Amino acid sequence: MAKLFHLVGSPRPDSESLAGARVFLDNFRKARPDWEVDEMSVWSDELPEFDGEILQAKYARIAGRAFTDSQRDAFAVAERLAVRFALAERLLISTPMWNFGIPYKLKQWFDVISQPGLTFRFEPARGYLPLVKDKPTIIILASGGDFATGMNRGRTDLATPADIASPPSGSKSSCFPQPPNSGTDNLIQCRELFFEVLPTLGGNPVWLPAVC
Numbered sequence: 001m002a003k004l005f006h007l008v009g010s011p012r013p014d015s016e017s018l019a020g021a022r023v024f025l026d027n028f029r030k031a032r033p034d035w036e037v038d039e040m041s042v043w044s045d046e047l048p049e050f051d052g053e054i055l056q057a058k059y060a061r062i063a064g065r066a067f068t069d070s071q072r073d074a075f076a077v078a079e080r081l082a083v084r085f086a087l088a089e090r091l092l093i094s095t096p097m098w099n100f101g102i103p104y105k106l107k108q109w110f111d112v113i114s115q116p117g118l119t120f121r122f123e124p125a126r127g128y129l130p131l132v133k134d135k136p137t138i139i140i141l142a143s144g145g146d147f148a149t150g151m152n153r154g155r156t157d158l159a160t161p162a163d164i165a166s167p168p169s170g171s172k173s174s175c176f177p178q179p180p181n182s183g184t185d186n187l188i189q190c191r192e193l194f195f196e197v198l199p200t201l202g203g204n205p206v207w208l209p210a211v212c
């Protein structure tokens with residue numbers, strides 16, 4: 001069964017980004033009733049601290065050393081999380097902006113799954129190469145400030161992926177800015193627009209800024 005993986009980045013029960021994701025998912029489920037939606041909260045689901053044995057396992061891999069038993073056990077948790085993500089055909093990330101970036105628990109998820117031989121490999125001549133296939137991705141970002149229309153008072157948006165903030169020419173990465181103070185109605189409109197666009201995207205992230 002095809003799967004959409006939803007990564008929930010807000011710990012708040014009345015989260016704006018999660019509310020956005022819920023509207024998107026309602027539409028998604030109507031249009032794709034046969035799809036499974038796999039939801040993971042980086043706050044309440046199992047997510048190991050990236051220290052100790054799992055950290056040593058990463059260094060062992062980089063150095064080409066065999067795992068100890070405890071490193072293998074620790075690394076297995078990262079493998080399970082990476083496989084859960086890798087098995088999805090679509091990715092949805094809903095997240096707040098925290099101090100101009102993403103919440104530390106969401107960053108922790110990236111730190112846990114970004115492992116050599118699991119999600120990427122490195123070749124000296126070619127650099128970093130992905131081991132997970134590209135997937136159309138939607139990111140729903142809620143922020144208190146308006147970073148979509150230049151009303152950010154000179155502060156840098158460190159939450160928007162760099163290739164979306166400055167897409168290379170010819171890139172299909174998409175940013176749909178909203179008018180200032182647009183509120184929920186516009187957010188819903190944007191989500192509907194994204195839903196139209198989602199199936200046609202070839203693995204490039206889509207960015208939905210939501211000013212709350």
Ligand SMILES: Cc1cc2nc3c(=O)[nH]c(=O)nc-3n(C[C@H](O)[C@H](O)[C@H](O)COP(=O)(O)O)c2cc1C
Pocket residue numbers: 010011012014015016017018095096097098099100101142143144145146212
């Ligand atoms: C710890 C923390 C840091 C925040 N930092 C920023 C920030 O740098 N810029 C901003 O525009 N809003 C910031 N906010 C406001 C949140 O982005 C805003 O309340 C958003 O709606 C939270 O998303 P959520 O409703 O999905 O949890 C911050 C909120 C918190 C709790």
